[in-house]
Amino acid sequence: MSKFYLLLLFCLAFFASCDLLEQELNNNSNNNNSSNTNNNNNSNNSNNNTSSKFEFIPTGGKGQEKAYKYYTVSYVSKHKNPEWVAYSLDKKQREQAESQQIARESNFKKDPNITETATNEDYAGSGYDKGHLVPAEDMSFNATAMEESFYLTNVSPQFPSFNRGIWKSLEDKVRNWAESEGKVYVIAGGILPQRVSQKIGDNVTVPTTFFKIVLDYKGKKGIAFLFKNEKATKTLKEYATSIQDIESKTGLNFFPSLNSSEQQQLEQNFDVNKWQF
Numbered sequence: 001m002s003k004f005y006l007l008l009l010f011c012l013a014f015f016a017s018c019d020l021l022e023q024e025l026n027n028n029s030n031n032n033n034s035s036n037t038n039n040n041n042n043s044n045n046s047n048n049n050t051s052s053k054f055e056f057i058p059t060g061g062k063g064q065e066k067a068y069k070y071y072t073v074s075y076v077s078k079h080k081n082p083e084w085v086a087y088s089l090d091k092k093q094r095e096q097a098e099s100q101q102i103a104r105e106s107n108f109k110k111d112p113n114i115t116e117t118a119t120n121e122d123y124a125g126s127g128y129d130k131g132h133l134v135p136a137e138d139m140s141f142n143a144t145a146m147e148e149s150f151y152l153t154n155v156s157p158q159f160p161s162f163n164r165g166i167w168k169s170l171e172d173k174v175r176n177w178a179e180s181e182g183k184v185y186v187i188a189g190g191i192l193p194q195r196v197s198q199k200i201g202d203n204v205t206v207p208t209t210f211f212k213i214v215l216d217y218k219g220k221k222g223i224a225f226l227f228k229n230e231k232a233t234k235t236l237k238e239y240a241t242s243i244q245d246i247e248s249k250t251g252l253n254f255f256p257s258l259n260s261s262e263q264q265q266l267e268q269n270f271d272v273n274k275w276q277f
Helices: 002-050 091-100 143-148 166-181 243-250 260-268
Strands: 064-067 072-076 081-090 129-132 155-158 183-190 209-216 221-228
Touching: 081 091, 081 155, 081 166, 091 166, 166 183, 166 209, 166 221, 209 243, 221 243, 221 260, 243 260
Parallel strands: none
Antiparallel strands: 064 072, 072 081, 081 183, 129 155, 183 209, 209 221
């Protein structure tokens, strides 16, 4: 009788251990599936990050940022000036501009999204132009783009012979490069001084220096320009410099998604011979 009970207990223990083993195998299988799913998600995220949109919005600024449909601005109310504007311009947009011929706006207007900005009255009688940082002609491919380029947050006081001279010449060149290279990224601004020497209107700082950066990411070349806010005395090529030079003068990081090798290639070096002047 005792042998029968011992055999019965042995069988029960055996089947119980089988159940526990099956449960453990199922748990391991579920954990592996979960791990594989997470790995797949991580892989997908990694792939998404790798193929994500090239980031060309500067970091390290002090202004209030506002992203419009076709450009982004960082505005410093203390100076009533944009510290930078950033946008891209491509061949298709230039073709649209040429075919649609959207009429140029005639009136600068207050930006409804940013407070404490300059006004038209600040410029009246000042002797300075309302110098576009995002040129109206660059935005002439779309009525909304054109309208937004006439916000007063997109202008800085520029000496007339500078605004209508070499600054305009560079704007023309950038449009040509957008067509010839397929797409360029543009960042422009006035270097706002710690100690302001000149103002117009109601505390609107007059920048003494302006910069413009142009990057052809696909073509792996970048170039920057640095100008005094005065009539130019040299050729456009002679104002060329490296993107890193402008970063050192502004404290901004213009292309935060570039890796170290790209930074060295695109930001530290420049070659005017790679651009059609």
